[in-house]
Amino acid sequence: MLSGLSEIIFCLLIFVFGVTAADAEEYDYSAQIDSVMVLAGDNRVELEKVLEHYDSSGDTLEYNAARFLIANMEGHCYATYALKDSLENEYELDILEYPDFETLLAELDTLEQTHGELNFARGELYYDVESITADFLIKHIDYAFRAWRERPWAKGLSYELFREYVLPYRGSNEPLDDWRPHFWAKYDGIDSLMTDPADPIDAASIINDDIISWFKFDRRYYLHPTDQGLTEMLETKMGRCEDMTNLCIFAMRANGLAVTSDFTPYWANAGNNHAWNSIVTPGGEVLPFMGAERNPREYKLQYKAAKVYRKMFGLQKDNLVFQERKQEKVPGWLGGKSYIDVTAAYVDVIDLAVGLDCEIPDSVDIAYICVFNDGGWRAIHWSRINDGSALFRDMGADVAYIPALYINEEIEPCGHPVLVEADGTTVVLRADSNTPVSLSLTSTTKVKRDTSTDGVDKSFLTAGTEYELFYWSGGWQSVGKITAGDGPLVFDNVPGNALYWLSADGSDDDERIFTFSDGQQVWW
Numbered sequence: 001m002l003s004g005l006s007e008i009i010f011c012l013l014i015f016v017f018g019v020t021a022a023d024a025e026e027y028d029y030s031a032q033i034d035s036v037m038v039l040a041g042d043n044r045v046e047l048e049k050v051l052e053h054y055d056s057s058g059d060t061l062e063y064n065a066a067r068f069l070i071a072n073m074e075g076h077c078y079a080t081y082a083l084k085d086s087l088e089n090e091y092e093l094d095i096l097e098y099p100d101f102e103t104l105l106a107e108l109d110t111l112e113q114t115h116g117e118l119n120f121a122r123g124e125l126y127y128d129v130e131s132i133t134a135d136f137l138i139k140h141i142d143y144a145f146r147a148w149r150e151r152p153w154a155k156g157l158s159y160e161l162f163r164e165y166v167l168p169y170r171g172s173n174e175p176l177d178d179w180r181p182h183f184w185a186k187y188d189g190i191d192s193l194m195t196d197p198a199d200p201i202d203a204a205s206i207i208n209d210d211i212i213s214w215f216k217f218d219r220r221y222y223l224h225p226t227d228q229g230l231t232e233m234l235e236t237k238m239g240r241c242e243d244m245t246n247l248c249i250f251a252m253r254a255n256g257l258a259v260t261s262d263f264t265p266y267w268a269n270a271g272n273n274h275a276w277n278s279i280v281t282p283g284g285e286v287l288p289f290m291g292a293e294r295n296p297r298e299y300k301l302q303y304k305a306a307k308v309y310r311k312m313f314g315l316q317k318d319n320l321v322f323q324e325r326k327q328e329k330v331p332g333w334l335g336g337k338s339y340i341d342v343t344a345a346y347v348d349v350i351d352l353a354v355g356l357d358c359e360i361p362d363s364v365d366i367a368y369i370c371v372f373n374d375g376g377w378r379a380i381h382w383s384r385i386n387d388g389s390a391l392f393r394d395m396g397a398d399v400a401y402i403p404a405l406y407i408n409e410e411i412e413p414c415g416h417p418v419l420v421e422a423d424g425t426t427v428v429l430r431a432d433s434n435t436p437v438s439l440s441l442t443s444t445t446k447v448k449r450d451t452s453t454d455g456v457d458k459s460f461l462t463a464g465t466e467y468e469l470f471y472w473s474g475g476w477q478s479v480g481k482i483t484a485g486d487g488p489l490v491f492d493n494v495p496g497n498a499l500y501w502l503s504a505d506g507s508d509d510d511e512r513i514f515t516f517s518d519g520q521q522v523w524w
Contacts, residue, residue, distance in 0.1 A: 029071035032315070036073050040129040047073075049134035054141070061159060065141055065167055072314040073129050075337050079173040080123040081225040085115045093223060096236075101219035108223065120225045128176070136176065140169040143180035147256035152197040154256025156282030165258035165280055168313035171246035172261070175229035182230065183254035190255075200257055201287065204279050205295040207251050215239070215247060215292045241275045248277050248291030261311045262288065262342060265333055265380050266373040268306035268399040269446070269524065271510050273373075276301075278310070286345055301346070306371050306396040307380045308346045309339045316340055320382050326365045331379045331406055334368075341381075341394060349394040350424045354403045356388050358414035361407070368404045369395065370411060372501075372524070375509025377402055379411055398422040400499065400513060400524035402472075417472055417499040419515070419524065429515070431473040431498035437516065439469070440488045444502045444511035446523040459488050466505040471498040481505075499524075 033051075037044045047070050054063040083091045091111060098104040112118050144167045148154050157166070170176065190206050191197035214237055221240035228236070228243045230250055239247075245261040252259040263275040276299070277291045287296040315322075321335045329335075343349055356367060367390035370377035383390035390403060403415040419427040443460040444467070450458040461467065461484040469491050470476040482489045489502075500521075501513050514521040 029067045032071035032074075033067060036070055036129055039074060039127070043130050043132070046132060046134045046137075047129070050137050050141075053134070053138055062141060062145055065145070065163060066137070068163055068314070069137065069141070069167065069169070072338070073132070074315065076128045076170060076313070077173060078126040078175045078229075079226065080125075081120045082123045083118050084121045085118055088121075089115070091115065091118060095220040095224050098220065101222070104220050104223060126175075128170075132176065136178070137169065139178060140180055141167070143184060143254065147180075147184065147254060151203070151256035152191055153200040153203045156198070157256070157258055158282070161258050161280055161282070161284075164312065164314065165260050166253050166256055168253070170313075171249040172227050172242060172311065174227035174246055175231075177230040177250075179230040179250040180254040183251040187251070187255050200279065200281055201296050203255065204252055204257050204259065204289070207255065207257075208248060208289065208291065208295050211247060211251060211292045215244070217241070217244060217293065244290065244292040245275050245277050246291075248289075252279070262308055262346075263311070264301075264305040264308050266306075266371050266378040267303040268371045268373075268396065269304040269512065270302075271374040274301070274303075286342075288346075304396070304399065305343070305346060306399045306401070307341070307394075308343045310342045312338045312340055314338060320366070326363050327406060329406070329409060330366070330382070331368065331411060334379060334382060343394045343396060347396040348398075348422075348424070349396055350420060350426075352392045352395040352401065352418070352420060352426065354390055354392070354401075354415055354418055356385065356390060356403055356405075356414045357416060358405070358412075360385060360388070360405065360414070364405050364407070366406070367414065368406060368411065370402050370404050370413070371399060372402075372513045375503075375511075377404060377411055377413055379404060379406070395420060397424055413475070429472070429497060429499045431471050431477075431495040433495045435496040436493045437496040439491045439494050439500070439516050440519065441467075441469070441491065441502055441521060442488045443521065444504060444507070446512060449520075457488055459484065459486065461489065462504070468503050468505070469494070470501045470503065471495055472501075473498065476501060 037047065040047055050066050050070065054066045083093050095104055098107060148157060148162050148166060187207055190203060193206060194202050196202060215233065216238045217240065218238040221238065221243065227246060228239050233239060233243055233247055249259050249261060258280040259277055261275050262278045264273055266273050276288055278286050278288045279296055280286050289296040289299045315337050316339060319337060319339065320330055321337055352369065365385050367383050367385050368379035369381045369392045370379050381392050383392050397420050400417055400419050402413050402417045404411045404413045417429040419429065421427065442457045447460050463484050463486060466481050466483045467489055468481045469479040471479060471494065479491050479494050499513055499515060501511060503511050512523050514523050516522065
């Protein structure tokens with residue numbers, strides 16, 4: 001039962017913001033908070049100060065918000081990385097000492113020639129539960145509510161949208177920073193520049209336009225694997241996609257805009273991955289944009305996404321890491337606790353059922369679905385194995401996939417490649433040596449088709465470079481090697497109905513897989 005002043009305050013909140021007691025108390029966080037307090041160890045006193053502060057304030061929504069953040073704090077941290085060799089020796093690589101990305105890569109190659117293969121390994125993890133202070137968290141909560149209650153474009157947000165997309169105090173695994181006061185002051189008064197001060201898209205565009213004017217993408221930050229905090233970004237004024245999205249999260253959440261980051265772990269028709277921002281309007285519309293680059297309603301994804309996920313602060317109990325399973329370890333990012341699947345908001349999707357054509361160890365009950373990216377099959381979703389098959393929900397169309405298992409911490413394909421056509425039709429590719437074909441190949445990746453005056457397809461291959469053709473049959477099987485001349489490469493007696501891959505000698509594995517139809521390479 002609320003009493004006296006508390007009841008009056010809460011009723012006013014209902015009147016102004018349209019929130020109810022059910023909105024603020026829809027979930028009992030007690031068990032999660034108890035677990036977090038155990039993890040916090042000596043730092044639990046700081047978390048208890050936060051709860052006591054808001055419990056005594058009489059503001060039910062603010063108290064619920066504090067409970068939400070603390071209950072879901074498990075796993076959130078600042079993550080550091082170090083460049084190491086196979087013997088765990090560390091090597092310093094200051095990316096800003098090099099004028100451009102190419103020079104930086106050349107230095108990395110030189111290091112590897114001397115010390116062998118080098119990789120970024122995760123170093124120290126500074127967990128929020130063990131290090132966050134009461135003053136830090138209270139300041140973030142107070143500024144978040146101030147933005148929600150005072151910015152004209154924020155007042156229509158439900159408490160649920162505010163809690164999920166305005167309240168959280170971090171974007172990813174960056175060092176903690178007091179970014180709310182900085183951006184609250186920086187963009188105070190921008191409503192005077194707006195035709196409709198209640199329009200969150202206009203507010204977001206004004207803020208993003210300002211960020212575009214001083215913060216730039218720089219490929220050197222691909223080799224700066226630790227996410228930057230605001231302090232570092234204000235100094236460097238450049239970064240990679242993760243930094244760009246985080247910077248906009250900081251600036252926009254500080255001003256009551258419901259902004260987060262969506263990502264695809266691996267592109268389906270290109271190498272690498274990508275993260276971008278999305279903004280949620282009070283009406284629930286979600287609009288993608290690219291922080292420090294493109295505004296809402298102006299942004300489109302450059303490549304094809306087979307799966308799209310959204311970063312959340314709250315623990316998502318449907319994620320793989322929370323499921324009972326035989327294998328404790330899972331592939332990389334799929335062990336995350338705080339993301340949701342939003343693929344259907346971006347692309348046409350189907351539920352993809354595939355057979356697992358391999359021996360399944362008794363110790364394995366989870367299968368994965370993969371796309372081809374940077375020369376290998378990369379897991380992008382999971383499913384329980386059921387009688388030798390698996391069902392993967394909400395998979396993007398017009399993509400080539402392969403099912404796999406996770407054995408000895410490695411992705412092991414377990415079946416035939418499957419094409420999901422643009423209309424949702426599925427085609428299983430079983431290489432057939434009994435129906436050999438002749439392939440005339442002009443490129444290692446998708447390019448605009450071009451023909452000479454005599455009707456022969458022009459070659460986009462490099463004369464004098466040796467190329468090797470592979471087809472998939474339980475693994476990449478070599479057809480042979482040919483050195484390119486001026487025209488197409490012709491490979492005879494190649495198994496038909498297969499997935500193919502043409503790779504240049506010494507390449508960086510950016511070549512794409514393809515099928516062959518009507519005398520042409522069809523890219524995937």
